[in-house]
Amino acid sequence: MASEDFAVEVDGVVKRFGSLHALAGVSLRIRQGEVYGLLGPNGAGKTTLIRSLVGLVKPEEGSVTVLNRRMPNLDVLAHVGYMTQQAALYPDLTVEENLRFFAAINGVHGGIREALEVVGLWDRRGSIVSSLSGGMRTRCSLACALVHKPELLLLDEPTVGVDPLLRMQLWDRFQKMAREGTTILVSSHVMDEAERCDRLGLIRFGRLLAEGTVAQLQARAGVNRLEDAFLKLSEASAA
Amino acid sequence: MSRRRILAITRRLLQQFRHDRRTLALLFGAPLIILALLGYILRGGGDVPAMGVVNLDEGPLGALVASTLESSRTVAASRMSRQEADAKLHAGDLAGYVLLPADFTNRAQQQHAVVLGVELEGTEPALSGTIMQAVGQAFTALASQAGGVRFATQVSYLHGGANFDTLDYFGAAFIGLVVFFLVFVVTTVAFLRERSQGTLERLMASPLRRPEIVLGYMLGFTVLALVQAIEVLAFSLLLLHVHNSGNVGLIFLLEALMAIVAVNLGIFLSMFARTEFQAVQFIPLVIVPQMLLSGIIFPVTTEPGPLQVLSRLLPLTYAVTGMRDIMIKGADLSWSSLQLDLAVVLGFAILVIIAGATTLRRRIA
Numbered sequence: 369m370a371s372e373d374f375a376v377e378v379d380g381v382v383k384r385f386g387s388l389h390a391l392a393g394v395s396l397r398i399r400q401g402e403v404y405g406l407l408g409p410n411g412a413g414k415t416t417l418i419r420s421l422v423g424l425v426k427p428e429e430g431s432v433t434v435l436n437r438r439m440p441n442l443d444v445l446a447h448v449g450y451m452t453q454q455a456a457l458y459p460d461l462t463v464e465e466n467l468r469f470f471a472a473i474n475g476v477h478g479g480i481r482e483a484l485e486v487v488g489l490w491d492r493r494g495s496i497v498s499s500l501s502g503g504m505r506t507r508c509s510l511a512c513a514l515v516h517k518p519e520l521l522l523l524d525e526p527t528v529g530v531d532p533l534l535r536m537q538l539w540d541r542f543q544k545m546a547r548e549g550t551t552i553l554v555s556s557h558v559m560d561e562a563e564r565c566d567r568l569g570l571i572r573f574g575r576l577l578a579e580g581t582v583a584q585l586q587a588r589a590g591v592n593r594l595e596d597a598f599l600k601l602s603e604a605s606a607a
Numbered sequence: 608m609s610r611r612r613i614l615a616i617t618r619r620l621l622q623q624f625r626h627d628r629r630t631l632a633l634l635f636g637a638p639l640i641i642l643a644l645l646g647y648i649l650r651g652g653g654d655v656p657a658m659g660v661v662n663l664d665e666g667p668l669g670a671l672v673a674s675t676l677e678s679s680r681t682v683a684a685s686r687m688s689r690q691e692a693d694a695k696l697h698a699g700d701l702a703g704y705v706l707l708p709a710d711f712t713n714r715a716q717q718q719h720a721v722v723l724g725v726e727l728e729g730t731e732p733a734l735s736g737t738i739m740q741a742v743g744q745a746f747t748a749l750a751s752q753a754g755g756v757r758f759a760t761q762v763s764y765l766h767g768g769a770n771f772d773t774l775d776y777f778g779a780a781f782i783g784l785v786v787f788f789l790v791f792v793v794t795t796v797a798f799l800r801e802r803s804q805g806t807l808e809r810l811m812a813s814p815l816r817r818p819e820i821v822l823g824y825m826l827g828f829t830v831l832a833l834v835q836a837i838e839v840l841a842f843s844l845l846l847l848h849v850h851n852s853g854n855v856g857l858i859f860l861l862e863a864l865m866a867i868v869a870v871n872l873g874i875f876l877s878m879f880a881r882t883e884f885q886a887v888q889f890i891p892l893v894i895v896p897q898m899l900l901s902g903i904i905f906p907v908t909t910e911p912g913p914l915q916v917l918s919r920l921l922p923l924t925y926a927v928t929g930m931r932d933i934m935i936k937g938a939d940l941s942w943s944s945l946q947l948d949l950a951v952v953l954g955f956a957i958l959v960i961i962a963g964a965t966t967l968r969r970r971i972a
Contacts, residue, residue: 422811456806
């Protein structure tokens, strides 16, 4: 397959923090328009991997290519949306002011209304962020990651602390965006979300243990539930 | 009231400090450093103010006063001609000189009352005070020798004068200090908030260049700082009537440069703090030594040698000198001393901008 079909190519990436191997030689490829789920427990290396995709983590070994550009590359970041785990917003600004700021630093002017409608916050655009509920802040944070219409969307545990109804709506959005061509990498430790991904990567101890569709992973582990598959596959690789 | 609940809070507080070594170090280290600095300034045997003695008297009493002054430990007095004394006073090499008139001995012996002239440079009240004290002591010595001589001094000032009050002297220095201090605090905390609320991470994952972040911050806070500088200046000059012999535009220029130094120093130092609490700790470390060493209260020239070197490494020293040159002496851009002050403050500004931008890059990688 030609390399331009991949939005993300990670090749043998190693990153240590002191003696801890946060990433111990991870390789993965994400196709354009794919929803790729990065599954793993806390501390598995999910966030470090995502941070390496935007150049915030410099790999000691290996290479990271995003949208056909070798990272670190600042210009390619205008086409990447990154939603951090913590709803990173300016609490003293209104919802709309936050969006305007993140649009401007990514070099676009419009798209604010569109992004806010996606997350259902257009009516709250005048609210000061610190007055919003936790779920609204998460949605606002997502809108900030979407506002410049990125080709690649990196979502670090976007549904933590989000109620089930909103979670379902957000996943509908993700899948719709993917159908429209956006590549989405989403990390999670919630298994039921994994079912909605095109492909999954199981990550633990900084290693990618297994990769494939839900059905492939279940077949490989010989079990019917994804949760069991995950446990079985991590045991198998630890042994 | 439950003793247990109260003690739970107390214990938790002490535990927090145990985990925060830096705060502990500051809490127990900073007072000692500040007091040691103060002790060193005041007792460290620094240079004493230089004064001239112009003795036109040929009798014994003029010589007595002159030699008493020369042997004084609180001033470094040396005899010179009036022309030389005037030249050195204008150059700022003397804090003042005393003029013993030709009829000094005669008048002292016949009228038991003498008047002598004291010419003071006048910019730094501490120096003027030391000289007047030394003159007074010399006359006490004279009185005990010659018996019952009353003396009066006729003091004139090269800069400032009897119509200057304490605020006129300190106002100039404090205008610079206030702007520097507040802008520094606000920037440090604001930039740190960017880090703690996670938005810095987002900025770093955007096409923003590091220098763009630093420059954007600088412009934003500089706008605020300039408005503040205008306010402080207008209040000082129009309502407090702090004396000003110089150009208001020049004062503003110097204030603006100091504000830029403060903004970037704030950005730079906030890289070394993880929490707002830690950032606030930079205040005593950055501000207090500068207050003691920049010549606001204690003249730089009378500090012990090593401290003078340190003083000349601090930006506030140049700002204070520059402010006094403009406001008290009426300096304009043709003065080489003011050119130096402005150049040094500008140099500091560039230095901290670069430091801020490079540290930002390193801390993120």
